[in-house]
Amino acid sequence: MASRSAAPERESALSLFLRGLFWSALIALVLISWGPNEVPAFSLRGLFGRGQQAGSAVVLLPTPTVPPAARVGIISGHWKNDSGATCPDGLTEEEVNHAIALRVVADLQQAGYRVDLLAEFDPRLKNYHAAALVSIHADVCNPRPDWTGFKTAPATGIQDPAQLQNSRHLKACVDARYAAQTHLPYHPASISRHMTQYHAFREIAATTPAIIIETGFLGMDRALLVNHPDEVARGIADGILCYLRNEPVHMPAPTGKP
Numbered sequence: 001m002a003s004r005s006a007a008p009e010r011e012s013a014l015s016l017f018l019r020g021l022f023w024s025a026l027i028a029l030v031l032i033s034w035g036p037n038e039v040p041a042f043s044l045r046g047l048f049g050r051g052q053q054a055g056s057a058v059v060l061l062p063t064p065t066v067p068p069a070a071r072v073g074i075i076s077g078h079w080k081n082d083s084g085a086t087c088p089d090g091l092t093e094e095e096v097n098h099a100i101a102l103r104v105v106a107d108l109q110q111a112g113y114r115v116d117l118l119a120e121f122d123p124r125l126k127n128y129h130a131a132a133l134v135s136i137h138a139d140v141c142n143p144r145p146d147w148t149g150f151k152t153a154p155a156t157g158i159q160d161p162a163q164l165q166n167s168r169h170l171k172a173c174v175d176a177r178y179a180a181q182t183h184l185p186y187h188p189a190s191i192s193r194h195m196t197q198y199h200a201f202r203e204i205a206a207t208t209p210a211i212i213i214e215t216g217f218l219g220m221d222r223a224l225l226v227n228h229p230d231e232v233a234r235g236i237a238d239g240i241l242c243y244l245r246n247e248p249v250h251m252p253a254p255t256g257k258p
């Protein structure tokens with residue numbers, strides 16, 4: 001029996017070896033047929049023809065996206081053009097505005113916004129698109145006791161009524177936050193055509209909400225404007241953030257007029 005059973009055993013071993021060789025070659029062929037990019041998607045399901053579907057599903061998985069930061073424009077009043085109002089000792093509105101504008105830019109960048117620091121007649125103002133634009137100015141140096149306080153004026157919205165509405169919202173936010181930060185009164189009596197008909201309002205895109213602010217008077221409010229530009233800037237930045245974040249603020253009823 002030993003000699004008769006030996007032959008089938010050798011046959012069986014050879015058969016197993018050949019079978020193993022066949023399957024190895026087949027699996028190798030299957031693996032080679034996948035491209036290098038598809039190897040990570042290789043799976044048992046892939047072997048049964050669902051590899052492409054599984055691969056597509058991976059691609060279609062929701063991926064976290066970071067929305068682009070909103071853009072804000074800050075005009076440093078009279079910068080690169082003229083001195084603006086001047087005091088007898090040589091202090092200029094331009095330098096006071098610029099110290100404040102730089103700090104507003106820094107505050108907004110700190111809050112995650114893209115900020116353009118713009119000159120008074122900056123070429124970029126033509127059709128300027130932004131979530132908000134604020135021009136920073138200050139009023140004259142005359143030491144009249146009643147000339148203290150700030151005021152703002154919104155873009156006119158001549159081409160787009162939504163611009164006026166949004167500009168009024170921006171104005172309400174800046175008025176509220178600026179007054180809270182600086183404790184300056186609102187001084188509506190000194191709002192001039194220079195503000196309501198501000199040149200930049202005619203240059204920017206009709207959809208860009210915009211205001212001009214006169215931060216105070218260089219005469220009576222000089223100590224605040226010159227010695228505490230960081231507080232002045234904080235008031236403006238807080239107002240812009242109030243608007244951008246749609247924080248609750250008292251809004252005067254729309255009148256249809258700027």
Ligand SMILES: [Zn+2]
Nearest residue numbers: 077084137138
């Ligand atoms: Zn000015």
